Amino acid sequence: MTDTIFKRLQESIGDFKPRPQQQQMSEFIAKTMQRPPQQRVAVVEAPTGVGKTLAYLSGTIEAALTNKKTLVISTATVNLQQQLIQKDLPQFSAALEEPIRFVQVKGRRRYLCPSKLTQLATQPEQQTLDIGVDEKYQQALHLAAAKQMLSEWDQERWDGDRDSRRDKVHPDLWHQISTDSEGCAAKSCTFYLRCPYYKLRREMAAAQVVVANHDLILSDADLGGGLVLPNPEEVLFVFDEAHNLPRKALDHAAKALNFIQLYQTTETADSVLKKIPSALAFRQHDFGYMLAELRKDLPAVMSQLQQLETLLHSDGLVQDLVEKRISEPRIFWNSPLVNAMIIPCQNLLQRANNIYKHYSLLAKWIKEGLEKTQLSNKVGEALLPQVGTVQNIFGYLIDFMALFLEPDQEDRPPNVRWLSVEKVGKQETLVVHAGPMTAAYFLDRSLWSRAFGVVLTSATLRGMGLFHRFRMDAGLYRFNEQHFLAVPSPFNYSDQATLSLPAMRSIPNENQQQWRREVVEKLSELIDTKEATLVLFTSREVMEEVYRQLPAQISRLVLIQGDTLSPKNMVLRHIRQIEAGHGSIIFGMDCFAEGVDLPGNLCTHVIITKLPFPVFTRPIEQAKQEWIIQKGGQPFTALSLPAVSVKLIQACGRLLRKETDKGRITILDRRLLTKAYGRQLLEHLPDYRLVEK
Numbered sequence: 001m002t003d004t005i006f007k008r009l010q011e012s013i014g015d016f017k018p019r020p021q022q023q024q025m026s027e028f029i030a031k032t033m034q035r036p037p038q039q040r041v042a043v044v045e046a047p048t049g050v051g052k053t054l055a056y057l058s059g060t061i062e063a064a065l066t067n068k069k070t071l072v073i074s075t076a077t078v079n080l081q082q083q084l085i086q087k088d089l090p091q092f093s094a095a096l097e098e099p100i101r102f103v104q105v106k107g108r109r110r111y112l113c114p115s116k117l118t119q120l121a122t123q124p125e126q127q128t129l130d131i132g133v134d135e136k137y138q139q140a141l142h143l144a145a146a147k148q149m150l151s152e153w154d155q156e157r158w159d160g161d162r163d164s165r166r167d168k169v170h171p172d173l174w175h176q177i178s179t180d181s182e183g184c185a186a187k188s189c190t191f192y193l194r195c196p197y198y199k200l201r202r203e204m205a206a207a208q209v210v211v212a213n214h215d216l217i218l219s220d221a222d223l224g225g226g227l228v229l230p231n232p233e234e235v236l237f238v239f240d241e242a243h244n245l246p247r248k249a250l251d252h253a254a255k256a257l258n259f260i261q262l263y264q265t266t267e268t269a270d271s272v273l274k275k276i277p278s279a280l281a282f283r284q285h286d287f288g289y290m291l292a293e294l295r296k297d298l299p300a301v302m303s304q305l306q307q308l309e310t311l312l313h314s315d316g317l318v319q320d321l322v323e324k325r326i327s328e329p330r331i332f333w334n335s336p337l338v339n340a341m342i343i344p345c346q347n348l349l350q351r352a353n354n355i356y357k358h359y360s361l362l363a364k365w366i367k368e369g370l371e372k373t374q375l376s377n378k379v380g381e382a383l384l385p386q387v388g389t390v391q392n393i394f395g396y397l398i399d400f401m402a403l404f405l406e407p408d409q410e411d412r413p414p415n416v417r418w419l420s421v422e423k424v425g426k427q428e429t430l431v432v433h434a435g436p437m438t439a440a441y442f443l444d445r446s447l448w449s450r451a452f453g454v455v456l457t458s459a460t461l462r463g464m465g466l467f468h469r470f471r472m473d474a475g476l477y478r479f480n481e482q483h484f485l486a487v488p489s490p491f492n493y494s495d496q497a498t499l500s501l502p503a504m505r506s507i508p509n510e511n512q513q514q515w516r517r518e519v520v521e522k523l524s525e526l527i528d529t530k531e532a533t534l535v536l537f538t539s540r541e542v543m544e545e546v547y548r549q550l551p552a553q554i555s556r557l558v559l560i561q562g563d564t565l566s567p568k569n570m571v572l573r574h575i576r577q578i579e580a581g582h583g584s585i586i587f588g589m590d591c592f593a594e595g596v597d598l599p600g601n602l603c604t605h606v607i608i609t610k611l612p613f614p615v616f617t618r619p620i621e622q623a624k625q626e627w628i629i630q631k632g633g634q635p636f637t638a639l640s641l642p643a644v645s646v647k648l649i650q651a652c653g654r655l656l657r658k659e660t661d662k663g664r665i666t667i668l669d670r671r672l673l674t675k676a677y678g679r680q681l682l683e684h685l686p687d688y689r690l691v692e693k
Contacts, residue, residue, distance in 0.1 A: 002023065002026045002027055002030050002058045002059060002062075003023075005026075005058040005061070005095065005096070006018040006022075006023060006026070006058060008095040008096065008097075009054065009058075009091070009092070009095045011095070012091070012094050012095045013091055013095070018051075019049075019050060019051060019490045020490075021046070021050045021487045021488055021489070021490055022050055022051045022052075022054065022055045023055075024485075024487055025044050025046055025050060025052060025055040025056070025059065025457075025485065025487050026054075026055040026056070026058045026059040027059070028042060028044065028059070028485045029042045029044065029055070029056055029059030029060060029455055030058075030059045030060075030062065030063070032453075032455075032483065033059070033060060033062075033063035033236070033453045034063070037452075038448075038449060039479075039483075040063075040236075040451075040452065040453035040454065041448060041453070041454045041455075041456075041476065041479050041483050042059075042454070042455045042456070042483060042485070043242075043455075043456045043457075043461065043467065043470075043471075043476065043479070043483055043484045043485070044056075044455065044456070044457045044461075044484075044485045044486075044487060045457070045458065045459070045460065045461040045462055045467075045485070045486045045487065046457055046458075046459065046487045047459050047487070047488075047489035047490075047491070047653070047686070048459050048489070048491075048653050048656065048657060049489060049490045049491050049656070049657070049658065049659060050487055050489070050490060052240070052457055052459075053083075053084065053088045053240070054088065054091075054092060056073075056238050056240070056455050056457060057088070057089075057092045058092075059455070060236055060238060060453070060455060061092075061096070061100070063236060063453060064208065064209075064236045065100075065208065067236075067452065069234055069235060069236045069452045069453075070207070070208065070209070070210055070229075070230050070234060070235050070236070071208060071209045071210070071235075071236050071238065072209075072210045072212055072217070072229060072230075072235050072236070072237050072238070073209065073210070073211050073212070073238045073240060074212050074213060074214050074216075074217050074237065074238065074239050074240065075211070075213055075214070075240045075241050076213065076214050076240075076241035076244040076245075076248070076595075077241065077595050078163075078213075079595065079597075080240060080241065080595075081104060081211050081213065084104075084211050085102070085104050085211055089102045089209060089211070100208045100209055101206055101207045101208050101209070102207055102208065102209035102210070102211065103200070103203045103204050103207040103209075103210055103211070104210075104211045104212075105200060105204055105210050105211065105212050105216065105228065105229070106161075106163070106212070106213070106216060107215070107216050107219060107228065108178070108179065108180055108181065108184075108197050108228065109174075109178045109179075109180065110161060110162050110163060110178075111160055111161055111162070111178065111195075111196040111197040111200070112149070112153060112160035112161075112162070112177060112178060112196055113177060113178050113179040113183075113184070113195075113197075113385075114153065114160070114191035114194060114195055114196075115179075115185070115189050115190065115191050115381045116176065116177050116178070116179055116385060117146060117149060117150050117153070117177040118150060118191075119381070119382060120142075120143070120146045120176055120177060121143070121146040121147045121149075121150040138172075141170075142170065142172070142173045142176070145169070145170070145173055146173065146176075146177060149169075149177070159196060160195075160196030160197075161196060162174060162178075179385055179388070180388060180392060181227055181388075182363060182387070182388030182389070182391045182392050183384055183385030183386075183387075183388030183389060183392075184197075184384070184388070185366075185367060185370050185377075185380060185381050185384050186198075186367070187371070188367060188370030188371050188377075188380070189370075189377070189381060190377050190381065204229075210229065212229065214239065214241075214244060214245055214248045215248060215252075216228060216229075217229065217237070217447075218248060218249055218252040219252060221252075221442075221446035221447055222252050222253070222442075222446070225446065225450065231450075232446070232447055232450035232451040232452075233450055233451070233452060234452065235451055235452060236451070236452050236453040236454075236455075237447065237451050237453070237454045237455065238454075238455040238457070239454070239455065239456045239457070240457055240458070241458055241595075242456035242457055242458045242461065242470075242474075243458040243460055243461055243470065243646060244458075245443070245456070245474060246438075246439050246440075246443070246470070246473035246474050249439030249442055249443050249474075250435065250436070250438070250439040250620060252439075252442075253435055253436050253439050253442045254403075254433060254434065254435025254436070254620070255396060255399050255400035255403055255433070255434055255435065256400060256431050256432065256433045256434075257397065257400050257404075257431065257432040257433075258422065258424070258429060258431045259305060259309055259429045259430055259431070260424040260427055260429040261393065261424060261429075262301070262305055262393065262397065263302065263305060265389060265390055265393040265394070266298055266301050266302055266305075268386055268389060268390055269294075269298055269355065269359065269390040270298050271386070272359075272362075272383065272386045272387055272390065273291065273294055273295070273298070275383060276291065276362065277291070279366075279375065279379050279380075279383055280362070280365055280366070280369065280375070282369060282374040282375070283365050283369075286365075287362075290358050290361070290362075293354060293358065294354075294355065294358055297351045297354050297355050297358075298355070300347075300351050301348065301351050301352070301355070304344055304347050304348045304351065305348070307344050308341065308344045308345070308348065309430065311340055311341065311344065312337075312341075312419075312430060312432075313430070315337050317329050317331070317337065317419070318419065318430065321419055321420070321421060321430075322421060322428075322430070324421075327420070328418050328419070328420050328617075328618070328619055329418060329419055330416065330417065330418045330619045330622065330623065331417045331418060331419060332417070333407060333408040333414065333415075333417070334408075338417065342405065345401060345404060345405055346405065348397070348401070349397075349398065349401040349405070352394045352397045352398050352401070353398060355390065355394045356391060356394040356395050356398060359387055359390045359391045359394065360391050362387050363384065363387045363388060363391055366380050366383055366384050366387060367380075367384070370384075400432075400434055403415050403434035403435060403436070404417060404432070404434040413436070413437035413438055413623075413624070413627050414437065414623075414627075415434055415435065415436055415437070416433075416434070416435055416436070416437055416619050416620045416623040417432070417433065417434050418433050418619035419431065419432055419433070420433065433619070435620055437620060437623050437624050437627060438472075438473065438475075438624070439473070439474075439475065440472065440473060440474065440475030440477070441475060442475070443474055443475040444475035444476075444478075448475060448476070456474065456476075459649075459650070459653060460646045460649045460650050460653070461486075461646075462486060462645075462646075462684075463641065463642020463643060463645040463646050464641055464642050464645045464680060464681075464684050465645075465683075465684045466642070467484050467486075468642070469638070469639075469642040469643075471484075489686060490659060491656050491659060491686070492659075493656070493686040493687045493688050493689075494687050494688065494689045495689075496656055496659075496661060496662050496663075497655055497656055497662065497663055497664060497665060497688045497689070498664045498665070498688060498689045498690075498691050499652075499664075499665045499666075499667070499685070499688035499689065499690050499691065500664060500665065500666045500667070500691040500692075501666075501667055501670065501672055501673055501690070501691075501692055502522055502526070502666065502668065503670075504518055504522070504668060504669070504670045505518060506518055507669070507670055507671055507674070508610045508611075508669060508671075509671075516542060516545060516546060517549075518668070519542075519546050519609055519668055520546050520549045520550060522666075522668055523535065523546065523550065523554070523607065524550065524551055524554060526605075526607060526666055527554055527585060527605075527607075528583070528605070529553060529554060529557055529583040529585075530582075530583045531583055531601075531604045531605060532574070532578045532583070532584055532585075532598065532601060532602050532603050532604050532605070533583075533584075533585045533586070533603075533604075533605045533606075533607065534585075534586050534588065534592060534596075534598070534603050534605070534606045534607070534654055535585060535586065535587050535588070535607045535609065536588060536589070536592060536593050536606070536607065536608050536609065536612075536651050536654075537587065537588070537589055537609050537610070538589065538609070538610050538611075538612050538613075539589075539610075540561075540562060540589065542609070542610075543560065543561070543587055543589065544560070544562075546587075546609075547560055547587055554585065557577075557582075557583050557584055557585045558585045558586075558587050559573055559574055559584065559585065559586050559587070560587040560588075561586075561587060561588045561589055561591070561592065567588070567591050567592065570586060570588070571586075571596060571598070574586055574598070574602070575598075575602055578601060578602050590612075592654070593612065593647065593650055593651040593654065594647075594650040594651070594653075594654075596654055597657055598654065598657065599657035599658050599661060600657075600658065600660070600661060603654060603655060603657075603663065604655075604662070604663040604664070605655075605663055605664050605665075605666070606651070606652065606654050606655045606663070606664075606665045606666070607665075607666045607667075607668065608648070608651050608652070608665070608666070608667045608668070608669070609668050609669070610668070610669050611644055611648065611667075611669045611671060611672070611678075611681070612644055612647040612648060612651060613640055613643075613644045614639075614640060614643045614644065614647070616635075616639070616640075621639075624639065625639065636677075641677055641680070641681075644681065645681055645684055648681060648685065649684070649685060649686070652665050652685060652686065652688070665688060673692070
């Protein structure tokens, strides 16, 4: 089947010529998808230029269509989603015997809730005396914006998708006019047929291919799967840009207890409770006992939260945190502080379980009342989002407690617990965090053990030439080498690019100030003001200092990240400058070191100022280092080197985007030559022609 598809692609796309590496990748995926259940996992590293999108589409489409599964393609960036929807999928579909139906899906919160917007835009202005002038002004702005949006949506001048608006919508306002599944009346809502989200769901039900992003899939998996997307058992997943997946999965797996959020939610719960007897009068014989329980539980939650907060604030560590002497301190199982928190947390968990159970039932009754017209739409649609918020937050609290109260075990990495201070509106609040040290178990349990099939691909999955780190972090340890493939590059690196390592008198981590001055000198010598140059930094402070010290003939051409333009607009301005025949220089950090596509003369020189070693400052990263040491390993070898190897390959990969591209890479960090690990890093870079100076 893959051979047939490539022939048809060649016939339908004028300049398309399948590469051997592309066919190798496609055949490997197709073969893997024929394996038994729970063995259909293919991990493919495919360098730039292989054409991995058409390779994985041709390798998966037959298995998906034959087995009546939905092909879900997940990416880490909006740019790649747009490319899939606007270019790759239309081309691929046109080459098939029967075209396929495809759709882009985002989380429910990216879409307008017409019911909530209508309620906000048509409510009378409140004459509240207890709020300040600033807040009144903000409310007036929100109301005016809501009326404008309602008018545009009602007249079909806007489709209700947040991303399709040209103006910026204030996050607080968007939160008020969007909803989640618990706050949605679904088919009972007045606006169900016109609802942007349900229009999308109807499109998705008819689609054979769905384009999503990692965050949406991980959120769905975290909630058990099947809420936004089909159940994993009905899906063949393709994770493009898969090197980002373990880190994103860790963020989803961690939970937090936010005191202000819980106080506010408990007040909302109490406010809802007062409306229940009249709103659900048709079920009054059912909820007498429930109301009595909730009237005890809600004040008890407030009391337990206050007790827990007082306990925390009496600890010296928390005082240091609040006074900003430290940030994100970890707290440990069996420490005096955690031991003192256990009983209040267990009591809070017991109450949270009760509240979650009762508000879930109230939500069910409201939905039934709307369906059977025992409850007016106006009352039900106003009440349901509030009940849903309570249900959501207390459900999340239960998840947090499961992580926080799980004892450490000898044979597996322990959960990590830490504290932070965060802003909620104008107030600061203490937040307690808990999360697994690795997302491996979460990914395996939620996706790999359940999905019909899985493809994980990226230009960089190996660190120091091995899949080991990705395999461990992504929970793929039960899959042997037959599931992994590193496709060779179609580029002739030694002909297309040089790698230069100029003589530097100082090394960045040994003599920082002297090295910075040298960077300024070298950039002044190296940069050709007539060409397109990308200069990559690992520190904003260094980037800005270097920029300030550059000679005017260079600095006037520099587009620097964090200035007036967004990264996307910096790239657009850069392209306009080059296409107009002028030189242009981008000074950027991480987001420019991967995902930026500047082919041909849009980037002919990449300068990497410093080896992009990861800085492990997050509590989970620190805990992982300690766990490796405890088990007799070396964090530098196990974590830092593979990570810098991947980052360095990604950064160098900005230069060559097509087989006809040419250019040069310069790295201003002599550790590549003076340190043993530097030579190892060089060995695992593509085979650029090395120029030592």
